[in-house]
Amino acid sequence: MLQGDHITVRYGRQAVVNDISFRLEEGQWLMLAGPNGAGKSTLIEAIAQGVPYEGTIRWQGEDLRVMKPNQLARRIGVLSQRNAVGYAYTVEEVVGLGRYAYSSGFLSGRRGEDRDHVEQALEMTGLTGLRRASMLTLSGGEMQRAFLAQVFAQDPQVLILDEPANHLDLNYQQQIFSLIRDWLKQPGRAVLSVVHDLSLARRYGTHALLLDRGQCVASGAIGDVMTPEHLNGVYGMDVAAWLRELLSQWE
Amino acid sequence: MNDTRSLRQERFAPVTYALLTAALLATMALCVCVGSVPISLSDTVTAVWRALWGLPIPQNIAKNIILNVRLPRVLCVALSGASLSLCGAAMQGLLRNPLADGSTIGVSSGAALGAVIAMAAGFTLPGSSYGGVMISAMAFAFGALVLILSLAYALDRSLATNSIILIGVIFTMFISSIISLVVTFASEHTRSLNFWTLGSFSGVNYHQVKLLALALVACGGVVLRYSRELNAFAVGEDNARHVGVNVKRVKLVTLITISVLIGVCVSISGTVSFVGLVMPHIARMLVGPNHRRLLPASMFAGAIFLLLADLTARTLFSPIELSIGVVTSLVGAVAFVIIFSRTRKAR
Numbered sequence A: 001m002l003q004g005d006h007i008t009v010r011y012g013r014q015a016v017v018n019d020i021s022f023r024l025e026e027g028q029w030l031m032l033a034g035p036n037g038a039g040k041s042t043l044i045e046a047i048a049q050g051v052p053y054e055g056t057i058r059w060q061g062e063d064l065r066v067m068k069p070n071q072l073a074r075r076i077g078v079l080s081q082r083n084a085v086g087y088a089y090t091v092e093e094v095v096g097l098g099r100y101a102y103s104s105g106f107l108s109g110r111r112g113e114d115r116d117h118v119e120q121a122l123e124m125t126g127l128t129g130l131r132r133a134s135m136l137t138l139s140g141g142e143m144q145r146a147f148l149a150q151v152f153a154q155d156p157q158v159l160i161l162d163e164p165a166n167h168l169d170l171n172y173q174q175q176i177f178s179l180i181r182d183w184l185k186q187p188g189r190a191v192l193s194v195v196h197d198l199s200l201a202r203r204y205g206t207h208a209l210l211l212d213r214g215q216c217v218a219s220g221a222i223g224d225v226m227t228p229e230h231l232n233g234v235y236g237m238d239v240a241a242w243l244r245e246l247l248s249q250w251e
Numbered sequence B: 001m002n003d004t005r006s007l008r009q010e011r012f013a014p015v016t017y018a019l020l021t022a023a024l025l026a027t028m029a030l031c032v033c034v035g036s037v038p039i040s041l042s043d044t045v046t047a048v049w050r051a052l053w054g055l056p057i058p059q060n061i062a063k064n065i066i067l068n069v070r071l072p073r074v075l076c077v078a079l080s081g082a083s084l085s086l087c088g089a090a091m092q093g094l095l096r097n098p099l100a101d102g103s104t105i106g107v108s109s110g111a112a113l114g115a116v117i118a119m120a121a122g123f124t125l126p127g128s129s130y131g132g133v134m135i136s137a138m139a140f141a142f143g144a145l146v147l148i149l150s151l152a153y154a155l156d157r158s159l160a161t162n163s164i165i166l167i168g169v170i171f172t173m174f175i176s177s178i179i180s181l182v183v184t185f186a187s188e189h190t191r192s193l194n195f196w197t198l199g200s201f202s203g204v205n206y207h208q209v210k211l212l213a214l215a216l217v218a219c220g221g222v223v224l225r226y227s228r229e230l231n232a233f234a235v236g237e238d239n240a241r242h243v244g245v246n247v248k249r250v251k252l253v254t255l256i257t258i259s260v261l262i263g264v265c266v267s268i269s270g271t272v273s274f275v276g277l278v279m280p281h282i283a284r285m286l287v288g289p290n291h292r293r294l295l296p297a298s299m300f301a302g303a304i305f306l307l308l309a310d311l312t313a314r315t316l317f318s319p320i321e322l323s324i325g326v327v328t329s330l331v332g333a334v335a336f337v338i339i340f341s342r343t344r345k346a347r
Helices: A040-047 A069-075 A091-102 A112-124 A140-153 A170-184 A198-204 A228-235 A239-248 B014-033 B041-052 B063-094 B107-121 B131-156 B161-185 B188-197 B206-225 B227-235 B237-242 B247-269 B275-287 B291-315 B324-346
Strands: A002-011 A014-024 A029-033 A054-059 A076-079 A158-162 A190-194 A207-212 A215-221
Touching: A002 A040, A014 A040, A014 A054, A014 A207, A014 A215, A029 A040, A029 A170, A029 A198, A040 A158, A040 A190, A069 A076, A069 A091, A076 A140, A091 A112, A091 A140, A091 B227, A112 A140, A140 A158, A140 A170, A140 B237, A158 A170, A170 A190, A170 A198, A198 A239, A207 A228, A215 A228, A228 A239, B014 B041, B014 B063, B014 B291, B041 B063, B063 B206, B063 B227, B063 B247, B063 B275, B063 B291, B107 B131, B107 B161, B107 B247, B131 B161, B131 B247, B206 B227, B206 B247, B206 B291, B227 B237, B227 B247, B227 B291, B237 B247, B275 B291, B275 B324, B291 B324
Parallel strands: A029 A190, A029 A207, A076 A158, A158 A190
Antiparallel strands: A002 A014, A002 A054, A207 A215
């Protein structure tokens, strides 16, 4: 569905993403993992056409650079890491913006289909009761769910999520990740996400791309990438021992 | 079940439009009636009505004052107020910054410099003595915008709104000095520019009313057409791009349109500050942040506010007429502090 070849992103002379390639096929959940500064969010910004890059990113063979923004938005929904609202929009208004790519013009009102998608997205993220709440009054987790609902309302074929668990408590983490997994079960869909929590990545991902200082360390099926050798090398520590130590607190 | 944080239903139904239109017409009528020569409401209505239908106007009505002095002025003021407020609302949404406005980001100052230079140099266009000032004001407004955005981009490579505002404020101070220099070394007849740089609608005519109306219809139409895009920008520029907005095109077209509209306004009345900054905030408190409601509400609020400011400027110390910018700045600054503190508390 989505294929990136030799993607390089430079800030000045420094390449923060250096010659990365990936493939995302139907039904896959590709986890982008790596330490801080590995280039994960920058790679996502490149896919979302938010930063200039070298190389090509194609959607079913078509170069994303030549796609109109609304065509891109119908195919790829992006949940950014930095979300904040400056004015007192309601949750429903923000979620409704997810239908922008389907609107035909200034005078066109919200169609029944749009309303259905917004309702469904609010329900999926547990925000139906907050639909009239001002975004300025939401907690970090509620705001994260509101923007996730916007992405669901967008009804894309690929979800690109930068730290979807940000600000979410454990209960919502489980709910949201299960929700995304259920969403992925529909035909013609795929997910690419940045996840810092390696346990979550291991639990929900089907494939992984491990980055370090802008370069690809390993890519492939999640079990082949998330090995002690790869992770210990990238993070500079015994990752499995640390996770075991954390878990042992509960035993 | 609804959360207790729910906002009240914000509708901008036909009844709201009707009420705002009635308030605007009432304010316009008040502004025509009140002045150094008081005129009754019935005389005003009769004169305007009969003039509209080409009927003879009775001798006992002060036809000249109503139709040739006050009415064009009132129309110019209303159109300018609506235009400036619309520009402010659009900029605040586009840049996601409640401090954005033509006067705070330097566009008005740029337009003022263009107009002052054109006046001082006697720059005219063939067939239109006024066209040179207008073209120069629009060109300088756009040039100022390009310069400020370029400097902001060079500063942080991201066009951060705080950088835009900061550079705009510094640019405005710099341009004020340049304008003072031009005025100081200008010939005797252009010394009146000093008064004009603080804003004045004295001596405006129907030609200028037509120009303003044309600019507001054309530029306002473009801005109103982008109300959904402005909502997306007001939530966040990245978010706008992610939902499918062509951010570069919308930003460029909106900023050019705003520059043109501010340029036309400034070329007619001089710089009138605070209208575009404060009125969108008041409109936002009334109808919420959705630009489909906010933009029309801002236009009404701006028109009514500027009409009352102009009325105050010409009647408070009559026969001395104050610059309208003096009144809008005094009222606007106080109003802005109140609105800002209330908004902060509400959060």
